[in-house]
Amino acid sequence: MSNATATVTATDAATATGTAAESPTVSANMTIYINNLNEKIKLEELKKSLRAVFSQFGKILEVLAFKTLKHKGQAWVVFEDVTSASEALKRMQGFPFYDKPMRIQYAKTKSDIIAKADGTFVPRERRRRHDERADKKRRDHRDANQAGVNSAYGTMPPHSHLPYPGGGKHADAPAAPNNILFVENLPHECTPMMLQMLFCQYAGFKEVRMVETKPGIAFVEYGDELQSTVAMQALQGFRMTAQNSMLISYAKK
DNA sequence: AGCACA
Numbered sequence: 001m002s003n004a005t006a007t008v009t010a011t012d013a014a015t016a017t018g019t020a021a022e023s024p025t026v027s028a029n030m031t032i033y034i035n036n037l038n039e040k041i042k043l044e045e046l047k048k049s050l051r052a053v054f055s056q057f058g059k060i061l062e063v064l065a066f067k068t069l070k071h072k073g074q075a076w077v078v079f080e081d082v083t084s085a086s087e088a089l090k091r092m093q094g095f096p097f098y099d100k101p102m103r104i105q106y107a108k109t110k111s112d113i114i115a116k117a118d119g120t121f122v123p124r125e126r127r128r129r130h131d132e133r134a135d136k137k138r139r140d141h142r143d144a145n146q147a148g149v150n151s152a153y154g155t156m157p158p159h160s161h162l163p164y165p166g167g168g169k170h171a172d173a174p175a176a177p178n179n180i181l182f183v184e185n186l187p188h189e190c191t192p193m194m195l196q197m198l199f200c201q202y203a204g205f206k207e208v209r210m211v212e213t214k215p216g217i218a219f220v221e222y223g224d225e226l227q228s229t230v231a232m233q234a235l236q237g238f239r240m241t242a243q244n245s246m247l248i249s250y251a252k253k
Numbered sequence: 254a255g256c257a258c259a
Contacts, residue, residue, distance in 0.1 A: 031256095036254095062258085076256075107256060107257085112257080113258075115258095124258075
């Protein structure tokens with residue numbers, strides 16, 4: 001008996017240590033690092049949607065995402081304080097976003113925007129691994145402007161080639177966050193009134209729509225996508241009956 | 254898988 005107890009204790013200790021294996025030496029940070037994001041989503045939309053989904057946890061200072069090979073499918077959301085970041089990390093871990101569960105960790109390092117605010121910012125040339133230090137911004141007389149190709153406005157538009165022939169959405173892409181929720185797995189005896197009682201608790205509620213010929217699903221409309229997102233978070237997985245947990249996603253438009 | 258500040 002006491003042996004067993006000792007074993008359990010040892011296991012607990014091992015487990016506690018093992019927990020760190022999920023996020024090795026990364027401690028709390030005001031910035032969360034998200035990966036496993038759907039790489040098919042355009043950056044501007046992705047950042048906007050991340051902001052929509054995460055702003056419920058606190059003020060967001062910045063959302064960063066890049067499309068380079070090394071950084072596809074990843075984003076950083078910078079919160080104003082650590083508490084917001086922690087809450088976001090916990091609550092949104094594994095949240096289905098564009099059909100893929102988000103994987104969230106704390107960022108490994110402090111975001112520039114934070115460092116700038118607290119005075120610890122050091123310009124990047126120091127920490128960039130091997131920056132060709134060609135342009136050290138030397139005080140040479142201004143170099144001949146090379147036909148303007150490197151001007152601030154010379155960058156390629158991000159949409160120079162579209163991944164899908166349709167020019168945008170393709171069949172299996174989930175709907176982007178929007179003001180209308182799509183609710184599934186409802187018990188067949190569920191009525192619009194029952195749903196209204198649940199969904200009208202959240203700000204911006206407008207209406208519930210059900211389709212007679214399609215039992216088990218409903219559409220719930222809010223004033224905007226922030227409001228619909230809050231309701232989704234709150235009611236996701238809500239048990240209507242022992243075998244009916246609501247599955248909520250954004251409606252396709 | 255991949256931790257940057259375009």
